[in-house]
Structures are given as structure tokens and as C-alpha cells.
Amino acid sequence: MNRRLAVENLQRAFGGVQAVRGVSFALDAGEVLALIGPNGAGKTTCFNLLNGQLRPDAGTVRLDGVDIVGLPPRRIWRMGVGRTFQITATFASMTVRENVQMVLLSVHRRLFGLWTPAASGFRDEAMALLERVGMGAQAERPCGVLAYGDLKRVELAMALAGDPKILLMDEPTAGMAPGERQELMALTSSLVRERGLAVLFTEHDMDVVFGHATRIIVLDRGQLIAEGTPDAVRADPKVQAVYLGGAA
Known part of the structure; x- marks a missing residue:
């Protein structure tokens, strides 16, 4: 067991x-943990507490045994906590490749100016990440013209550019078509296996949750009411009452 995150x-x-x-x-390396609950359950607040946006x-x-409470989000990011957002956060006027390059420049603390334009830095590394998420062919397109599902893939490449140990994914498939949702989460699961990532994600699509999570935790009104495997959580009477509509 390689414990990445311990929340108490x-x-x-x-x-x-x-x-x-x-x-x-707790969250271990190689695990895909879903955090679910009805609207207002506290899921996004919990995320914001984990990456330092809230104290x-x-x-x-x-994180790896080190208490990160009180550290600023940028410091926590550099320690290995990446994040994607429910509403994608990309630079619309920049190309797909340039968006990933900007993250790589920040990771490596590189500056750019008149003689060293951003477009020349870490180009190969950015392209490798884009190829991995299936966006290599669209590398030179501005993010502002992409379909929403493609933007989600770009955001995933940007998160991976930080070489995270833990990836927090807030509603990763929101706004996507059903087929795109399954493809994105299958890609995420394969990245977990390849990189030894630990993933914590929130999601309202129960097909995505029960199809891709290795373990599930359930919040209701800010409290943890259930935790376990997908089968155990699906069968939990409390979860059925507050979230699954009483259906097993």
C-alpha cells in the first residue's frame, strides 16, 4: 500500500x-476514488480544502505524510496535487499545444521574453502529453474553437504536465456526451495504471461512477455516510435513501 492522501x-x-x-x-496510489452525494453535500468544498483554495x-x-493545511494552492500543486475543474480552465486564444507548454514552463520555472518565446519551450514534451490524451492532431488549433469534450482532454493534459501524484477531478465529464464520458474515464483509468496516480473525482453520472471507481465515498449534508466498493455502496440503505432514489 502506498498511501498518498490521508484526511482526518x-x-x-x-x-x-x-x-x-x-x-x-484515505487515498492510495493506483486508486480511483469517487466522491459522490446530492447537490449541496459538500463535495466541491471538500475539494477546495484539499488543494488549499479553502482552509x-x-x-x-x-500528502505523503506531510500536513499541507495552510499551504497556498501553488505550493500544494508543486508538491504533486493536480486538479481539473467542472468548467474547463484553458486560454481560449492560445493553441492546444501552447496551453500545455504554459504549464510545463511554470513547472520548470522558466521565463520567456522577446528572445525566448513561450512557443519554443517544451514543445516535444507538450506534444507527447497531447498524443497520450488523444489531442495530438489538434495541437495547433486554438482552444476557443474546440468541442467541449476535446477541451476536457486538453485540461487533462495540462494537469498531467504538472507530473501529479494525486489528481483531483471535479465533475470531469460534465457537459460531455455519454460516449465521451466513458472514453475520458477509461483514459483516466489507464493513466492511473501507467503512472501510479491516485485519482479523486466527483461525478453525477452514476454509470461513470460505478463503471470506473475502485472505491466510493458518499457525503450528505457535509458528513460521510458510506464508504466502500461500488457494489457495497450501491447496496447501502442510507445511500439508496438520500442519493439513489431507493433503488438498489
Whole structure:
């Protein structure tokens, strides 16, 4: 077992609303862990606590045994926590390749200017990542003209450019057609095997969750109510009552 992330008693309130209440879980290398729950369950807040966008009121978040609570998001990113977002975050006027190159330049702390344009840096490395996610043929197209499913692949390549140990994926298949959803998650699973990644993702499509997660944790009103294999979670009466509509 190679434990990448250990979360203990995580708590965060907004005024009188307790968004995350005493949440604890672990994430190992090679694991694809789904975090699910109804709207307002605290999933995105939990994500924001893990990568430093929010600071918890209490609890610890340990990355490879090191407590990262209080560190800024950029520092946590450099320690190996990558993230994709529900709404894709790319530079629309730049090409697909240039978007990935910008991340690589940041990773390697390279500056560019009049004599060293960004387009010349880490070109081969960017192309290799784009080929891996199936976007090599569209490398020279501006991101602003891409279909949404293709943007999701570009964002995945950008996240991989940071060479993460852990990848947080917030609604990775939102806005995608059913076939695209399955393809993206199959790609993610293959990257987990190749790179020894640990993936934590949120998702509303239960076909995606039960088809690709190795383990599932379920939140309701900020609290962890179930954890286990897909089969165990599907059969859990509490999960059926609050999230799956009572159907096994």
C-alpha cells in the first residue's frame, strides 16, 4: 500500500452552515476514488480544502505524510496535487499545444521574453502529453474553437504536465456526451495504471461512477455516510435513501 492522501476530521463552516463535518478518508496510489452525494453535500468544498483554495476550520490533510493545511494552492500543486475543474480552465486564444507548454514552463520555472518565446519551450514534451490524451492532431488549433469534450482532454493534459501524484477531478465529464464520458474515464483509468496516480473525482453520472471507481465515498449534508466498493455502496440503505432514489 502506498498511501498518498490521508484526511482526518476535516471541517469547514460558512456562517451557520456546516459544509464539511468531520470527514475522514484515505487515498492510495493506483486508486480511483469517487466522491459522490446530492447537490449541496459538500463535495466541491471538500475539494477546495484539499488543494488549499479553502482552509479548514479543523482537521488535517496529509500528502505523503506531510500536513499541507495552510499551504497556498501553488505550493500544494508543486508538491504533486493536480486538479481539473467542472468548467474547463484553458486560454481560449492560445493553441492546444501552447496551453500545455504554459504549464510545463511554470513547472520548470522558466521565463520567456522577446528572445525566448513561450512557443519554443517544451514543445516535444507538450506534444507527447497531447498524443497520450488523444489531442495530438489538434495541437495547433486554438482552444476557443474546440468541442467541449476535446477541451476536457486538453485540461487533462495540462494537469498531467504538472507530473501529479494525486489528481483531483471535479465533475470531469460534465457537459460531455455519454460516449465521451466513458472514453475520458477509461483514459483516466489507464493513466492511473501507467503512472501510479491516485485519482479523486466527483461525478453525477452514476454509470461513470460505478463503471470506473475502485472505491466510493458518499457525503450528505457535509458528513460521510458510506464508504466502500461500488457494489457495497450501491447496496447501502442510507445511500439508496438520500442519493439513489431507493433503488438498489
